[in-house]
Amino acid sequence: MAEKTVNLDDLVSLCKRRGFIFPGSDVYGGMAGTWDYGPLGVMLKRKIMQTWWKYWVEDREDMFGVDAAIIMNPKTWVASGHTATFSDPLVECGSCHGRFRADKIVDPKTGKNFDATVTKEQLNSDGAKCPTCGKTDWGEVRPFNMMFSTHVGAVLPEDIAESANDSKSKGSTAPESANAKKLVNNSTAYLRPETAQGIFTNYKNVVDTLYPDLPFGLAQQGKAFRNEISPRDFVFRSREFEQMEIEYFVNPETWEENFEKLLMSVHDFLENVIGLPASSLHEEEVAPEGRAHYSKRTIDMNFDYPIGSDEIMGIAYRTDFDLGNIARESGKKMEYRDKTTGKVFTPHVIEPSFGVERLIMAVLTTAYTEEEIPAKTESDTTESADFAQAKSSAKSETRIVLKLPENLAPYRFCVSPLLKNKPELVEKAKAVYAQLRKKYGNVTWDDSGNIGKRYRKQDEIGTPKCVVIDFDTLTDDTVTVRDRDTMEQTRVKIEEL
Numbered sequence: 001m002a003e004k005t006v007n008l009d010d011l012v013s014l015c016k017r018r019g020f021i022f023p024g025s026d027v028y029g030g031m032a033g034t035w036d037y038g039p040l041g042v043m044l045k046r047k048i049m050q051t052w053w054k055y056w057v058e059d060r061e062d063m064f065g066v067d068a069a070i071i072m073n074p075k076t077w078v079a080s081g082h083t084a085t086f087s088d089p090l091v092e093c094g095s096c097h098g099r100f101r102a103d104k105i106v107d108p109k110t111g112k113n114f115d116a117t118v119t120k121e122q123l124n125s126d127g128a129k130c131p132t133c134g135k136t137d138w139g140e141v142r143p144f145n146m147m148f149s150t151h152v153g154a155v156l157p158e159d160i161a162e163s164a165n166d167s168k169s170k171g172s173t174a175p176e177s178a179n180a181k182k183l184v185n186n187s188t189a190y191l192r193p194e195t196a197q198g199i200f201t202n203y204k205n206v207v208d209t210l211y212p213d214l215p216f217g218l219a220q221q222g223k224a225f226r227n228e229i230s231p232r233d234f235v236f237r238s239r240e241f242e243q244m245e246i247e248y249f250v251n252p253e254t255w256e257e258n259f260e261k262l263l264m265s266v267h268d269f270l271e272n273v274i275g276l277p278a279s280s281l282h283e284e285e286v287a288p289e290g291r292a293h294y295s296k297r298t299i300d301m302n303f304d305y306p307i308g309s310d311e312i313m314g315i316a317y318r319t320d321f322d323l324g325n326i327a328r329e330s331g332k333k334m335e336y337r338d339k340t341t342g343k344v345f346t347p348h349v350i351e352p353s354f355g356v357e358r359l360i361m362a363v364l365t366t367a368y369t370e371e372e373i374p375a376k377t378e379s380d381t382t383e384s385a386d387f388a389q390a391k392s393s394a395k396s397e398t399r400i401v402l403k404l405p406e407n408l409a410p411y412r413f414c415v416s417p418l419l420k421n422k423p424e425l426v427e428k429a430k431a432v433y434a435q436l437r438k439k440y441g442n443v444t445w446d447d448s449g450n451i452g453k454r455y456r457k458q459d460e461i462g463t464p465k466c467v468v469i470d471f472d473t474l475t476d477d478t479v480t481v482r483d484r485d486t487m488e489q490t491r492v493k494i495e496e497l
């Protein structure tokens with residue numbers, strides 16, 4: 001059986017064709033950097049998120065969950081440094097006026113991307129080409145803050161316009177303009193660019209209410225928003241996405257050993273729980289100049305995507321950067337009293353941070369398989385004689401299979417009657433369907449087309465087993481169970497399913 005390696009277009013096309021992921025606002029021509037999940041995509045996404053929550057929170061005694069508001073007090077982003085530094089280097093092509101992230105432009109001299117400190121002069125003298133028009137005519141590289149701002153409360157567009165005019169006409173003392181500006185300033189808030197700050201800002205609430213033993217972790221799953229300069233590569237770089245983050249609070253003297261333990265759990269989760277091959281995962285120790293402003297050590301975990309090797313998640317040692325900043329900005333102490341020594345200190349933090357979309361893409365990349373199989377591999381008792389003959393003369397056909405791990409597959413079983421127009425088969429199949437749904441929940445029904453087509457459809461959505469009810473079932477209560485990966489068919493007693 002020959003197998004072809006996956007490319008991004010294959011994944012995007014399968015996801016759309018089978019109802020996993022659609023472009024956001026598709027009906028209106030899309031909305032750059034946003035994606036919508038269809039019925040199967042929601043099931044896959046929820047399973048990944050639930051599996052993560054079970055592994056990191058429910059199965060551990062030292063982890064607790066929080067679920068904070070998406071819109072937070074703007075002081076949060078001043079304290080965290082996001083207002084001042086959460087930016088990417090933006091550069092504009094003087095010829096076509098396309099705007100790009102300067103650190104994603106390839107340096108023709110090295111064949112690698114420029115780093116984030118690249119200048120206009122360097123881009124031009126190295127002859128870097130615009131990815132859109134191919135010219136070399138770069139403008140200044142400017143920091144572009146990626147937070148989405150909004151206005152909270154009853155602020156009218158006129159108020160904002162008035163405020164803008166007000167700031168242009170410097171020195172204006174008109175009371176109504178000054179009021180409008182104040183109103184706008186006071187109402188500006190941001191959609192959170194990371195879930196982490198919703199955890200840090202609840203640290204004190206949790207210590208005051210639960211007082212967990214140290215080390216302990218707080219976990220959160222939820223939406224994050226970044227106004228990415230160039231959203232790209234399917235869901236990999238989106239403007240609205242979902243994060244799953246843990247802030248793990250430790251005694252500063254023990255940060256190194258806790259970092260190593262969490263890193264081992266990261267490998268265990270990625271490889272053994274959601275089934276990514278260890279050979280496709282690569283740790284990258286991030287150099288000081290490449291680390292986020294808060295980090296003293298970062299390991300980016302990269303995965304071999306169809307677009308190349310890139311970050312799937314990261315683990316960072318954030319020191320007491322965040323708790324220290326919150327203490328300063330809020331005037332409240334962010335300390336912890338050690339339960340045995342009585343010593344009081346501000347804990348340090350290690351953060352494993354996962355992106356749901358990047359896990360989905362990695363799971364799909366791993367699962368997607370195209371196989372050339374002999375055309376007559378799977379007999380189909382319902383197809384017409386002409387079709388069967390045409391098929392038998394073809395040498396091979398392509399089978400697309402999503403070899404998803406059983407714990408992540410949207411459906412565990414598909415149940416079908418062999419023939420849709422035989423009421424006794426349909427009735428028996430419905431009974432088996434109801435029984436399996438009661439037992440497993442995620443079971444689907446399919447009586448469309450012929451058996452061969454049903455198998456192909458279930459292969460594409462990753463259903464591990466297809467259960468077919470035929471005339472023998474009516475007499476001996478056995479069914480045919482067809483395996484997704486091997487295509488083998490076995491006869492099994494209904495009660496053994």
Ligand code: ATP
Nearest residue numbers: 235236237238241311312313314353354355357358
């Ligand atoms: P990158 O370098 O790829 O922009 P990052 O280092 O800025 O990512 P973090 O701030 O560490 O990312 O965010 C934690 C995780 O959130 C990332 O490992 C990734 O899985 C996910 N993530 C970040 N930005 C995006 C995005 N625009 N779209 C989808 N997932 C994202």
